Amino acid sequence: MVKVAVVGASGGIGQPLSLLLKLNPLVSDLALYDVRLAQGVAKDLSHISTNAVCRGYDKDQIGEALRGAHVVLIPAGVPRKPGMTRDDLFKINAGIVKGIVTAIGQYCPDARILIISNPVNSTVPIAVETLKAMGKFYPGNVMGVTTLDVVRAETFLADYLIAQKKNSISKQYDKTKMCKDVTVIGGHSGNTIIPVIKKKPLISTLASAYDEFVHRVQFGGDEVVKAKDGAGSATLSMALAGYRFAEQVLKSIHRENTAPIPTYVYLPGIANGVKAQAKLSTSLEYFSLPANLLDGRVTSVDDTILDSLSPQEKKLVERAVKELETNIDKGKKFVNGNSKL
Ligand SMILES: NC(=O)C1=CN([C@@H]2O[C@H](COP(=O)(O)OP(=O)(O)OC[C@H]3O[C@@H](n4cnc5c(N)ncnc54)[C@H](O)[C@@H]3O)[C@@H](O)[C@H]2O)C=CC1
Numbered sequence: 511m512v513k514v515a516v517v518g519a520s521g522g523i524g525q526p527l528s529l530l531l532k533l534n535p536l537v538s539d540l541a542l543y544d545v546r547l548a549q550g551v552a553k554d555l556s557h558i559s560t561n562a563v564c565r566g567y568d569k570d571q572i573g574e575a576l577r578g579a580h581v582v583l584i585p586a587g588v589p590r591k592p593g594m595t596r597d598d599l600f601k602i603n604a605g606i607v608k609g610i611v612t613a614i615g616q617y618c619p620d621a622r623i624l625i626i627s628n629p630v631n632s633t634v635p636i637a638v639e640t641l642k643a644m645g646k647f648y649p650g651n652v653m654g655v656t657t658l659d660v661v662r663a664e665t666f667l668a669d670y671l672i673a674q675k676k677n678s679i680s681k682q683y684d685k686t687k688m689c690k691d692v693t694v695i696g697g698h699s700g701n702t703i704i705p706v707i708k709k710k711p712l713i714s715t716l717a718s719a720y721d722e723f724v725h726r727v728q729f730g731g732d733e734v735v736k737a738k739d740g741a742g743s744a745t746l747s748m749a750l751a752g753y754r755f756a757e758q759v760l761k762s763i764h765r766e767n768t769a770p771i772p773t774y775v776y777l778p779g780i781a782n783g784v785k786a787q788a789k790l791s792t793s794l795e796y797f798s799l800p801a802n803l804l805d806g807r808v809t810s811v812d813d814t815i816l817d818s819l820s821p822q823e824k825k826l827v828e829r830a831v832k833e834l835e836t837n838i839d840k841g842k843k844f845v846n847g848n849s850k851l
């Protein structure tokens with residue numbers, strides 16, 4: 511019996527994400543919360559003939575939505591418009607995430623918390639600091655969802671490899687199987703997104719397309735924001751990505767073995783987090799690395815990936831660190847004071 515709550519369930523991501531969760535047999539209760547329309551979305555989904563019981567909760571019912579939840583997904587907040595960076599969303603989304611996480615600390619402090627709201631590089635530190643201040647922080651419970659970067663990396667790598675080989679061996683690059691070839695570490699914005707090619711010879715295969723590949727993974731979000739022309743950012747691909755991550759958490763809660771999956775976590779709280787920091791030659795408290803899950807929580811990260819980086823990938827890590835430091839600091843200060851905002 512697993513209760514999953516979606517906070518921001520009526521939004522562009524929230525609705526398709528809730529649909530996918532309604533289809534998952536590992537979910538027994540699906541609680542949909544939003545400041546608008548959640549009752550309607552829940553009623554709609556409740557007609558689907560799967561066993562998860564789906565209920566909607568109005569603005570003043572967050573306590574009921576969260577009480578007893580084992581997993582909480584947070585796609586609440588405003589999305590970007592063309593010309594904005596994810597950091598531009600901080601002003602509005604920081605307060606939204608802090609408020610929601612405060613309610614989680616109050617009503618379901620043990621829940622695994624999956625944060626989708628941008629800027630993820632800062633909203634995850636906001637969540638952690640909020641819970642710490644409440645005395646309710648359990649390391650490994652708070653996970654920043656960076657899976658969309660992985661999904662994009664798989665898609666774009668296959669596209670470039672197929673183009674490189676002029677379609678002659680395109681079957682070799684089945685997009686659904688690219689997870690063995692590429693993953694993504696770092697953060698979730700522009701230069702902090704670091705695609706890591708697992709099979710290093712593929713970097714030479716990509717040749718001059720390598721830089722273009724990296725750029726598309728780092729700025730894939732901007733492509734969608736531009737194409738939607740003021741109507742928001744990625745929602746459908748994000749719903750799939752959020753679901754892909756949530757599915758691993760659910761399987762892990764059900765004692766199924768799961769492969770390591772990247773997530774943006776608080777490193778000092780994880781078994782080998784300090785070792786990972788040393789390998790990164792930084793004191794960064796947050797970084798996305800493939801994470802091992804136990805009971806739906808991060809227990810350790812795969813720091814060995816940092817031993818195998820190519821010279822190009824090492825440079826990407828170096829470039830990411832400064833921006834991540836600033837983003838993390840901004841999130842921490844928002845909760846602990848000294849924020850200039
Ligand atoms: N982590 C990632 O890879 C990605 C993150 N995002 C982020 O996800 C967030 C949501 O994006 P969309 O679904 O497109 O936006 P949206 O505007 O379509 O939906 C957001 C929903 O959040 C609700 N909401 C606002 N304040 C709330 C509160 N205090 N409590 C509960 N619900 C609240 C709104 O009513 C709305 O239904 C944005 O911050 C966006 O930048 C988007 C794509 C990828």
Ligand SMILES: O=C([O-])CC(=O)C(=O)O
Binds near residue numbers: 589590596658743744
């Ligand atoms: O680009 C955005 O603002 C939404 C997002 O995080 C993504 O699509 O990766």
